[in-house]
Amino acid sequence: xxxxxLVLTLFSPAVAWGADETINMANxxxxxxxxxxxxxxxxxxxALFYGGIVRTKNVLSIxxxxxxxxxxxSVLWFAFVYSLAFGDGGLYQNWIGGLEKSFLQGVGVxxxxxxxxxxxxSAFQMTFAIITPALVVGGFAERIKFSAVLWxxxxxxILVYAPLCHWVWGGGWLAKMGFMDFAGGxxxxxxxxxxxxxxxxxxxxxxxxxxxxxMPHNMTMVFTGAAMLWVGWFGFNAGSALAxxxxxxxxxxxxxxxxxxxxxxxxxxxxxxxxxxxxxGIVTGMVAxxxxxxxxxxxxxxxxxxxxxxxxGFVCYHATQFVKRTLxxxxxxxxxxxxxVGGIVGTLLTGLLxxxxxxxxxxxxxxxxxxxxxxxTIGVAATMLxxxxxxxLILKGVDAVIGLRVSSEEETEGLDLVFHDExxxxx
Numbered sequence: 001x002x003x004x005x006l007v008l009t010l011f012s013p014a015v016a017w018g019a020d021e022t023i024n025m026a027n028x029x030x031x032x033x034x035x036x037x038x039x040x041x042x043x044x045x046x047a048l049f050y051g052g053i054v055r056t057k058n059v060l061s062i063x064x065x066x067x068x069x070x071x072x073x074s075v076l077w078f079a080f081v082y083s084l085a086f087g088d089g090g091l092y093q094n095w096i097g098g099l100e101k102s103f104l105q106g107v108g109v110x111x112x113x114x115x116x117x118x119x120x121x122s123a124f125q126m127t128f129a130i131i132t133p134a135l136v137v138g139g140f141a142e143r144i145k146f147s148a149v150l151w152x153x154x155x156x157x158i159l160v161y162a163p164l165c166h167w168v169w170g171g172g173w174l175a176k177m178g179f180m181d182f183a184g185g186x187x188x189x190x191x192x193x194x195x196x197x198x199x200x201x202x203x204x205x206x207x208x209x210x211x212x213x214x215m216p217h218n219m220t221m222v223f224t225g226a227a228m229l230w231v232g233w234f235g236f237n238a239g240s241a242l243a244x245x246x247x248x249x250x251x252x253x254x255x256x257x258x259x260x261x262x263x264x265x266x267x268x269x270x271x272x273x274x275x276x277x278x279x280x281g282i283v284t285g286m287v288a289x290x291x292x293x294x295x296x297x298x299x300x301x302x303x304x305x306x307x308x309x310x311x312x313g314f315v316c317y318h319a320t321q322f323v324k325r326t327l328x329x330x331x332x333x334x335x336x337x338x339x340x341v342g343g344i345v346g347t348l349l350t351g352l353l354x355x356x357x358x359x360x361x362x363x364x365x366x367x368x369x370x371x372x373x374x375x376x377t378i379g380v381a382a383t384m385l386x387x388x389x390x391x392x393l394i395l396k397g398v399d400a401v402i403g404l405r406v407s408s409e410e411e412t413e414g415l416d417l418v419f420h421d422e423x424x425x426x427x
Contacts, residue, residue: 021112028116030244031124037235038127042134043070045232049225049287050138051424052218053280053333057414058142059217059424065146069134069153076157077126079103084162085125086170094173097166114242124239125165132161132188138333139196140203140404143411146419148404152394156195160390164191164383178367179379180354182251183240185295185347186383193340194387196331202395203405205330207412219279226283230259233290237297250361251297254305255290258297261306262289265313281317284338288316292342292349299354299361308349316342344380351376 087097241248266285292312319337354360
């Protein structure tokens with residue numbers, strides 16, 4: 001009898017030797033998979049998506065920026081940014097974490113967070129920290145110095161992303177208010193969208209914009225990257241459940257429905273206004289649907305996700321037209337009208353569609369719809385103000401020291417040759 005108890009214990013799905021809490025092996029396996037999926041969104045997904053949209057002479061600069069940001073953020077996250085985002089801030093807990101987990105001090109094989117190894121939790125959150133500044137690249141693509149990108153990403157991660165992440169997911173003041181952001185509507189999408197908008201305004205337009213057509217140089221590459229983003233987003237949203245359970249399954253299905261609905265809505269708008277649907281349009285609608293459903297994905301049903309997706313395709317399409325054609329802001333890859341506006345819409349709709357009375361899965365607190373909408377509005381406003389103001393200050397500081405924008409001659413030649421002495425194509 002004792003022998004069989006020992007065997008059952010050894011092969012139990014929830015065992016952690018030397019720890020007070022047990023590790024759930026199924027959840028751990030899912031979170032390892034989700035971590036890989038979210039990293040896959042940046043490399044190669046986002047890099048290919050962005051790289052295909054820019055002109056031939058700048059494709060490698062996009063690849064390089066995405067790859068370098070991935071490496072830089074990974075090291076900084078391990079060194080101390082994880083601790084700032086998820087550590088104990090003591091008297092300052094409402095605003096920022098402490099430094100007690102720098103270089104993952106005290107985090108061993110037996111350390112547990114949310115029923116999974118803390119190393120896995122840290123790695124999963126690291127992939128979110130990677131993709132957020134990588135998204136901002138779309139705002140200043142084709143006209144920024146490579147060194148400026150590295151300095152901007154460093155300070156932006158520390159001063160903008162880490163505090164905001166702590167406010168929402170690390171036990172900060174927004175979390176205590178009951179703010180609902182399941183997988184990054186505010187922390188990732190509104191944050192990146194505001195940063196991209198400020199970047200585009202500060203750096204100014206690319207030469208020739210808006211009179212010169214700047215068409216994507218490789219739509220096959222764009223499609224490939226977009227498809228990778230769609231698949232990777234399952235780890236992004238469903239992985240944010242931090243468990244292999246019904247909530248993850250619901251988030252995954254809701255994510256898929258929103259992506260499909262956003263694609264169809266954008267395609268319909270483009271078909272109606274321009275007479276023909278484009279591949280670039282339908283994949284951009286997919287990204288809009290995915291970004292907009294992100295904050296709500298774990299709190300709604302697929303019916304709610306369908307509504308969010310349709311609204312995302314419609315609203316983000318018109319936001320893109322407004323930014324480009326009316327305001328003439330050269331947000332090169334439409335980060336602010338797609339991720340920023342989509343994040344705002346999705347975060348606000350979370351306060352509505354999560355209500356059980358409307359078929360949602362419930363609020364994180366006992367508040368009613370009106371109260372939750374107010375909390376969501378505060379979260380959206382705080383994110384926009386924090387990201388916008390700090391991004392402006394960081395960019396101005398970097399510009400004062402090393403400069404931000406390339407010269408007219410360098411922009412004409414292309415960033416691939418100017419900064420990397422390489423060409424994307426040798427035909």
